[in-house]
Every structure is written in C-alpha cells, then in structure tokens.
Amino acid sequence: MSHITLAHGNGGRFMRELIEDVFARHLKNPLLDIKADATTLPADSLNGDIMITTDGFTVQPLEFPGGDIGSLAIHGTVNDLSVAGAKAKYLSLNVIIEEGLELAVLERIVVSLGKAAVEAGVHIVAGDTKVVPRGEGSGVYLATTGIGIKDPTLDLGMHRIQTGDAILVSGPVGDHGIAVMLAREQFGLKGDIQSDNANVYPLTQSLLHLHGLRFMRDPTRGGLATVLNEIHTCSGFGIRAHESSIPIREPVVSVCEILGYNPLYLACEGRVVTVIDNAQAGQALGIWRSLEQGKDAAIIGHVSSSDSRVILQTELGGERYLEELEDDPLPRIC
Amino acid sequence: MSHITLAHGNGGRFMRELIEDVFARHLKNPLLDIKADATTLPADSLNGDIMITTDGFTVQPLEFPGGDIGSLAIHGTVNDLSVAGAKAKYLSLNVIIEEGLELAVLERIVVSLGKAAVEAGVHIVAGDTKVVPRGEGSGVYLATTGIGIKDPTLDLGMHRIQTGDAILVSGPVGDHGIAVMLAREQFGLKGDIQSDNANVYPLTQSLLHLHGLRFMRDPTRGGLATVLNEIHTCSGFGIRAHESSIPIREPVVSVCEILGYNPLYLACEGRVVTVIDNAQAGQALGIWRSLEQGKDAAIIGHVSSSDSRVILQTELGGERYLEELEDDPLPRIC
Numbered sequence: 001m002s003h004i005t006l007a008h009g010n011g012g013r014f015m016r017e018l019i020e021d022v023f024a025r026h027l028k029n030p031l032l033d034i035k036a037d038a039t040t041l042p043a044d045s046l047n048g049d050i051m052i053t054t055d056g057f058t059v060q061p062l063e064f065p066g067g068d069i070g071s072l073a074i075h076g077t078v079n080d081l082s083v084a085g086a087k088a089k090y091l092s093l094n095v096i097i098e099e100g101l102e103l104a105v106l107e108r109i110v111v112s113l114g115k116a117a118v119e120a121g122v123h124i125v126a127g128d129t130k131v132v133p134r135g136e137g138s139g140v141y142l143a144t145t146g147i148g149i150k151d152p153t154l155d156l157g158m159h160r161i162q163t164g165d166a167i168l169v170s171g172p173v174g175d176h177g178i179a180v181m182l183a184r185e186q187f188g189l190k191g192d193i194q195s196d197n198a199n200v201y202p203l204t205q206s207l208l209h210l211h212g213l214r215f216m217r218d219p220t221r222g223g224l225a226t227v228l229n230e231i232h233t234c235s236g237f238g239i240r241a242h243e244s245s246i247p248i249r250e251p252v253v254s255v256c257e258i259l260g261y262n263p264l265y266l267a268c269e270g271r272v273v274t275v276i277d278n279a280q281a282g283q284a285l286g287i288w289r290s291l292e293q294g295k296d297a298a299i300i301g302h303v304s305s306s307d308s309r310v311i312l313q314t315e316l317g318g319e320r321y322l323e324e325l326e327d328d329p330l331p332r333i334c
Numbered sequence: 335m336s337h338i339t340l341a342h343g344n345g346g347r348f349m350r351e352l353i354e355d356v357f358a359r360h361l362k363n364p365l366l367d368i369k370a371d372a373t374t375l376p377a378d379s380l381n382g383d384i385m386i387t388t389d390g391f392t393v394q395p396l397e398f399p400g401g402d403i404g405s406l407a408i409h410g411t412v413n414d415l416s417v418a419g420a421k422a423k424y425l426s427l428n429v430i431i432e433e434g435l436e437l438a439v440l441e442r443i444v445v446s447l448g449k450a451a452v453e454a455g456v457h458i459v460a461g462d463t464k465v466v467p468r469g470e471g472s473g474v475y476l477a478t479t480g481i482g483i484k485d486p487t488l489d490l491g492m493h494r495i496q497t498g499d500a501i502l503v504s505g506p507v508g509d510h511g512i513a514v515m516l517a518r519e520q521f522g523l524k525g526d527i528q529s530d531n532a533n534v535y536p537l538t539q540s541l542l543h544l545h546g547l548r549f550m551r552d553p554t555r556g557g558l559a560t561v562l563n564e565i566h567t568c569s570g571f572g573i574r575a576h577e578s579s580i581p582i583r584e585p586v587v588s589v590c591e592i593l594g595y596n597p598l599y600l601a602c603e604g605r606v607v608t609v610i611d612n613a614q615a616g617q618a619l620g621i622w623r624s625l626e627q628g629k630d631a632a633i634i635g636h637v638s639s640s641d642s643r644v645i646l647q648t649e650l651g652g653e654r655y656l657e658e659l660e661d662d663p664l665p666r667i668c
Binding site: 036040046051052081083133158 | 344345347385430466467471472475479491554556557
C-alpha cells in the first residue's frame with residue numbers, strides 16, 4: 001500500500017505494521033517499547049527538577065525550506081524546555097494522520113523527526129497514532145510532550161525581570177513565517193528564505209552560568225512583538241525597543257513590504273529572546289555571537305520604568321506602540 | 335464570539351482569552367501556569383518509578399451516551415498508566431480545534447475533561463491549543479500524555495505470562511464501540527447503551543498485591559480479541575477462551591447481530607483484561623466482583639500450552655480462531 005487507509009488506525013494488523021515499519025524503525029531507541037502501555041523513565045537520568053511541556057503542530061505545507069513538521073515537532077518542544085533553563089531528555093509523540101496521505105511523505109517526516117531527536121539528544125519514549133477520514137485532517141498533525149531536567153538552583157522567570165534589564169534576540173526574526181508562507185506559493189512569490197527551525201539548547205545553555213540572566217522565551221506564534229507584550233503584561237514594566245537594532249534579513253523585509261506584514265509579529269522557530277541584567281548584556285551578546293547559531297544576535301532594547309507599554313523607537317527617531325496581536329497575519333505556521 | 339475562529343490560534347489576544355476563559359478556568363490547579371513555557375513537577379510527588387504514556391483522541395461524535403472526547407482523553411491515558419501498575423499523577427493536554435466549532439461545545443468538553451481529571455486525581459500541568467481551518471479537522475482532536483508513579487518492586491508484563499495462567503475481564507465488552515456507533519445515528523438504530531468510558535485505576539490497584547498478577551491491558555481499539563492476540567504474539571503461548579464466559583450485554587449482542595459486528599473486536603474504554611496465576615484467579619475475581627465497576631467480571635479463558643493460536647470455544651462445543659484484526663469494523667471510536 002502506498003497511501004494511508006483508515007485500517008492503519010484500527011488497532012489491528014495494518015496499524016501494527018505501520019508502527020513497526022515506519023515509526024519504530026526510524027525512532028528506535030532503547031526506551032521505545034511499542035508493545036507496552038507505558039514506559040519507565042530511567043531514574044538515574046532524572047537528577048534535578050523534572051520539567052514538562054507540550055506543543056501541537058499543524059503547519060502547512062508539511063515540508064518547507066529549512067524543515068518540515070517532523071523536525072518542528074522536536075524543536076518546538078525541546079525549545080520550550082530549553083528556554084525554561086532545562087535540558088530536554090524524553091518526548092512522547094502523537095500522530096494524527098489523514099486517510100490518503102502518501103506513505104512516502106509520512107516516512108520522510110518520521111525520518112526527519114528521528115534525526116532531529118538524535119541531534120537534540122532526546123529519546124521518543126511513548127507514541128500513539130490515529131487515522132482520520134479524508135477531508136478531516138490535512139495530511140498529518142503532530143503533538144509532542146517533553147520531559148526535561150533543570151538545575152534546581154536556577155531561577156528564571158518573569159518575576160526576576162527588573163527595570164534597566166537588557167533584551168537580546170539571538171538572530172534574525174521572521175524567517176520561519178516567511179519561509180512557510182512562500183512554500184505555499186499562494187502569492188506567486190519565490191525566494192530562497194529558509195526557516196530558522198532549530199534546537200536552541202546550545203544558545204540557552206551557554207547563558208545559564210550568568211547570574212544576571214532573568215528570563216528566556218522563544219518567539220514562535222506571534223513573533224518577537226508578542227514576547228515583548230508578554231514581558232510587559234507579566235512584569236508590569238514598559239519596554240523600549242530600537243527598530244534599527246532588530247536583526248531582520250533583507251529578503252524577509254522585502255516580502256513583508258510587498259504583502260504588508262510586520263516581521264516583528266512573524267514566527268521564529270530557532271531564536272531566543274533573553275532578558276538579562278544590563279551589566280551582563282555585553283557578555284551574553286559576546287557568548288552568543290561566538291556561536292554559529294547566534295552570530296547575528298543583538299541587544300534590541302531595555303525594560304523601562306518610564307514607559308507603560310511596548311514602544312518601538314523607529315529609525316527616523318519616531319515612536320510607535322507594538323500592540324498585542326489581534327488578527328492573524330499568517331495562520332498555520334507551526 | 336460564539337464560534338472558534340482562526341484568530342483563536344494565532345498567539346495573540348483571542349488565543350489568550352480562549353485559554354484563560356475556557357481552558358485555565360475549568361482545568362485550574364496549582365501547577366497549571368498558562369504563562370510559562372514549561373512546568374516543574376513537585377519532586378516529593380515522584381517517589382517510585384516514573385512512567386510515561388500518550389494517547390490521541392479523534393472520536394466521532396464528540397459527545398455520546400456515557401461520555402465525550404474530554405472524559406475519554408483523561409481516562410484513555412490514565413488507564414494506560416493504570417494497567418502498567420502505575421498511579422497517574424500529571425497530564426499534558428494538546429487540543430487541535432477546527433475553525434467554526436461552537437464555543438459552547440468546546441466548553442462542555444473542557445468541563446467534562448476537568449471533572450474526569452479531578453475524579454482520577456490527576457493534574458493537567460501543560461497544554462497547547464491549535465486552530466485548523468474549517469474542513470481540516472472534525473470539531474476537536476485531543477492528545478494527552480500522562481506521567482505516573484509505580485512501585486519499583488512491581489514487575490508486570492508479557493514476559494511474566496506462563497501457561498496455565500487465567501485470563502480475566504473486568505466487565506462486559508463492546509459497550510463503548512456500540513454506544514458511539516449508535517450516537518452517529520447512521521444506521522437508524524436506537525438504543526440505550528452507555529459507553530463504559532471510566533477510570534480503571536480502582537480495578538487495577540485492587541489486584542496489585544497479588545503476587546501471581548502477570549499482566550494487565552485495557553481492551554480499547556481492536557477490543558478483547560486484539561488483546562488476546564497481542565498476548566499470544568508477545569508471549570508465544572496459545573490462548574483458549576470460552577465464548578459463554580465472556581460478558582456481553584444483551585443489547586450489544588442484538589446490535590452486533592443486526593449489523594454483522596463481532597463484539598469481541600469492539601472497543602471498551604473502562605475495562606481491564608488481566609492475566610494471573612490460575613491459583614489466584616478466584617481471589618482476583620472475588621476482589622473485582624466486590625467493586626461496583628467489576629461486578630460483572632469473569633474468568634474468560636486460560637493461557638494454553640497445547641494451542642498455538644487464539645482459540646474461542648463456542649457455546650455449542652465448536653472451536654474457531656480469533657484472528658488478528660484486519661479491516662476496521664468501527665473507525666473513530668476513540
């Protein structure tokens with residue numbers, strides 16, 4: 001059979017074969033037991049605070065320049081643990097497949113997912129597949145839940161943010177959103193923009209020893225502007241960002257100008273926004289810039305006591321508010 | 335707004351309000367922090383082996399006699415931990431909503447999910463929502479990942495099964511499959527069959543002190559016949575079951591006769607199949623029958639050294655093979 005049928009989800013022979021031939025084969029690791037109802041996590045691997053997070057993935061198209069829904073499903077969840085200061089260790093994987101999906105496409109996605117898991121050093125330890133009828137899905141949806149370990153003495157969070165703190169971003173914003181949008185070919189635009197889809201653990205881990213580190217978040221849905229609004233809402237402080245400091249690639253700027261998007265609201269899938277004591281901001285920037293993944297990092301603004309909102313200082317010296325996102329500029333990007 | 339829009343999934347204000355007003359409100363517990371990227375599990379609650387499992391839910395219709403996709407998403411994952419000998423403690427929740435879903439329906443499902451979680455003593459500690467365009471979902475899909483704790487000295491599994499062991503089922507089979515099928519009204523049949531959708535922890539926990547307990551599994555997709563085939567395949571032993579001993583409700587038998595279904599292949603969502611040393615089978619049966627949930631429990635067969643397949647002894651004295659399921663009698667029942 002070259003395509004998924006409803007029988008691949010019925011608990012019988014076809015489902016067993018799909019799980020053995022596609023999922024177990026490419027996601028193989030010592031802890032993945034496809035015949036067990038539940039798996040025991042090795043106790044000696046769980047020293048520290050145990051953290052959990054979860055994320056769903058419905059991106060369209062399933063494959064795009066720089067990644068696919070499989071690698072995204074690993075990075076999205078690994079990154080949520082990483083920005084919380086944890087090291088991702090174990091993942092569960094849910095797969096909801098639409099009847100009629102080409103098996104070859106599913107296999108490419110699972111191979112990519114397995115490769116991203118190995119590179120991030122995480123084991124897939126539990127999984128489930130469901131098949132929904134044609135017209136009630138869009139190829140495949142994924143959901144991953146991650147378990148990670150954090151140093152119990154590490155305290156990161158909105159509550160640590162103080163006025164005067166610096167805000168850093170680890171690289172150009174908007175690449176993922178524009179790469180996925182161009183892959184849809186709905187606007188007749190072409191470009192060679194790659195998604196920034198990546199494991200950010202090397203970036204987050206590199207800053208954990210800095211005592212002035214307050215808070216980290218990956219700017220996915222809603223982009224950088226949404227993270228800045230979340231910081232403002234949760235901390236109660238204002239934020240002043242400098243438009244000219246925010247790294248954005250030239251082709252992303254061009255596409256945004258043509259289509260009327262604001263790149264600050266577009267999703268990244270491999271960037272980190274960090275709030276850090278201003279006294280250590282230069283040191284953090286140096287560390288990031290020494291990493292390939294952080295070579296375009298920048299200090300983009302500061303937490304401010306004199307502002308009461310998120311304010312963007314424009315290149316011409318003007319000011320405008322970065323509001324909380326209302327309508328959806330680019331749906332289905334993750 | 336009375337219906338879900340794509341903007342409810344975009345990371346902005348509508349999504350925040352949906353999460354606050356529907357999910358956080360009904361799933362509230364001290365560990366659920368909707369503003370955090372990841373949550374720390376309290377270390378003092380994790381004494382024992384830490385187990386993990388995951389399950390996806392795509393049942394149609396979303397609501398049916400005896401339950402809905404919300405309570406099912408709790409029980410399905412809690413039950414997988416329970417039959418592994420663990421006590422479920424924490425759950426993550428993924429929600430994939432179709433644009434156009436009535437908010438009132440979503441809220442009923444979340445309320446039911448929250449109620450089932452409280453009753454099962456589990457906390458929802460991480461969540462994610464996505465919205466997919468109209469026609470690319472079917473109302474709502476759920477996925478839950480569960481974390482549970484098991485006594486490290488407890489050893490359950492296929493590897494412990496021996497010839498001569500007894501096989502028990504905790505109650506009538508096929509109720510869930512038929513209840514969901516009748517709720518679709520596609521055959522013009524009516525009936526008052528309720529799904530058996532329930533938390534099986536009271537059943538599994540009641541047997542854990544029996545040293546002869548070998549293995550437990552909940553017969554969901556593929557039903558009792560599929561569990562018997564899994565036991566046969568994994569243990570290498572034959573199985574002899576007695577048709578007259580298998581509890582099936584009369585209305586389930588009637589509907590199956592009309593539509594040509596075999597109830598042994600239909601899903602249960604609140605039953606347990608147990609393999610136990612024959613010397614303790616009577617004791618286990620007594621324990622189960624003393625519980626409301628297990629009052630119709632029965633010893634349905636034995637692990638056999640003289641058979642090489644799963645054999646059903648019929649009421650008239652004949653024999654037939656219970657084969658591994660191939661085609662799908664009733665898709666989308668969980």
